[in-house]
Amino acid sequence: xxxxxxxxxxxxxxxxxTWSDAHRTVVRDGISYSEAHDPAEFGRTYTEGELLPRExxxxxPNEATAEDYEAALKELGVRV
Amino acid sequence: MNNAIDTLLAVSGLLGGTSGGGGGGGKNQLIELMNGNxxxxxxxxxxxxxxxxxxxxxxIRAKNATGVxxxxxxxxxxxxxxxxxxxxxxxxxxxxxxxxxxxxxxGPYAGNSSVRPLQQYQVNKMxxxxxxxxAADYSAQPGTAKGxxxxxxxxxxxxxxxxxxxxxxxxxxxxxxxxxxPFASVGSGGTIxxxxxxxxxxxxGTALDYKAATNWSTLDGYGTVTWAQIDGSIYETQYAxxxxxA
Numbered sequence: 001x002x003x004x005x006x007x008x009x010x011x012x013x014x015x016x017x018t019w020s021d022a023h024r025t026v027v028r029d030g031i032s033y034s035e036a037h038d039p040a041e042f043g044r045t046y047t048e049g050e051l052l053p054r055e056x057x058x059x060x061p062n063e064a065t066a067e068d069y070e071a072a073l074k075e076l077g078v079r080v
Numbered sequence: 081m082n083n084a085i086d087t088l089l090a091v092s093g094l095l096g097g098t099s100g101g102g103g104g105g106g107k108n109q110l111i112e113l114m115n116g117n118x119x120x121x122x123x124x125x126x127x128x129x130x131x132x133x134x135x136x137x138x139x140i141r142a143k144n145a146t147g148v149x150x151x152x153x154x155x156x157x158x159x160x161x162x163x164x165x166x167x168x169x170x171x172x173x174x175x176x177x178x179x180x181x182x183x184x185x186x187g188p189y190a191g192n193s194s195v196r197p198l199q200q201y202q203v204n205k206m207x208x209x210x211x212x213x214x215a216a217d218y219s220a221q222p223g224t225a226k227g228x229x230x231x232x233x234x235x236x237x238x239x240x241x242x243x244x245x246x247x248x249x250x251x252x253x254x255x256x257x258x259x260x261x262p263f264a265s266v267g268s269g270g271t272i273x274x275x276x277x278x279x280x281x282x283x284x285g286t287a288l289d290y291k292a293a294t295n296w297s298t299l300d301g302y303g304t305v306t307w308a309q310i311d312g313s314i315y316e317t318q319y320a321x322x323x324x325x326a
Contacts, residue, residue, distance in 0.1 A: 010298070011301055011302070013301055015301060025253075031226065032225045033252075033253050034230050034253050035254050036295065037255055037294065037295050037297065037298045039297050042285070042292065044294070
């Protein structure tokens with residue numbers, strides 16, 4: 001469980017997306033965000049905050065899909 | 081506006097507090113409009129957190145109300161305009177209100193989760209065009225997790241005018257607050273009015289710069305937002321719905 005970041009470009013400008021892979025808010029200067037997008041030049045850092053409500057969990061690279069579960073079960077020898 | 085109301089029944093305290101705490105503990109008032117002839121409510125005696133219910137309600141003007149109750153709009157399917165400059169918008173109060181055109185309120189209620197006061201169910205079928213958050217200081221917002229929450233305006237596909245009167249920069253919890261609006265990445269664009277004191281900081285990279293602020297900066301990156309200052313504009317003397325500012 002950790003703060004995750006990824007850098008991307010938007011119209012020639014570098015941004016950093018920051019989120020928690022534990023479905024928590026990210027916090028900076030006492031303000032909570034469910035996901036933070038910042039211009040890269042500011043180098044902003046965050047800490048993990050409270051757990052987000054279940055309905056606000058976004059599917060993403062860290063969210064296991066049905067296929068992930070099937071693959072994991074197959075590795076254990078389970079026929080799915 | 082005149083109330084063509086045959087019978088008005090006001091019942092105080094029946095609801096006992098809305099979801100989220102009712103914005104300061106004010107009385108909840110359930111007003112049931114009888115006989116179906118009323119289309120407008122304009123009542124300075126509406127205080128606390130209000131919940132109104134009528135299939136025929138077209139506009140609500142409640143300048144002394146301090147909150148708008150949960151799911152208000154589901155009880156008022158024809159609502160076009162809401163004027164409550166002292167009211168905090170509680171959980172999902174106008175969610176799904178596909179006829180609402182203007183909303184003047186103090187701001188959204190804060191909470192541990194987003195409260196989605198203006199999120200819509202049906203994308204591309206909404207009427208909302210302008211929102212005026214009148215709070216002079218966003219930090220007075222009741223509840224925790226201050227700021228404009230997730231999906232606040234999601235789906236309001238005509239929403240292109242936002243007025244933020246707070247002298248301090250409104251935090252934006254997630255850029256998805258503007259999904260499906262003209263401010264979104266593929267949107268046609270909209271205008272956000274802010275106080276001169278914040279407008280003067282645009283682009284300077286300080287903590288008062290909306291163009292550098294978390295998530296707001298993404299709108300700037302999309303190129304869909306035009307920033308304007310309230311001072312010197314028509315919104316210095318009137319709210320987004322045209323009501324003069326006293």
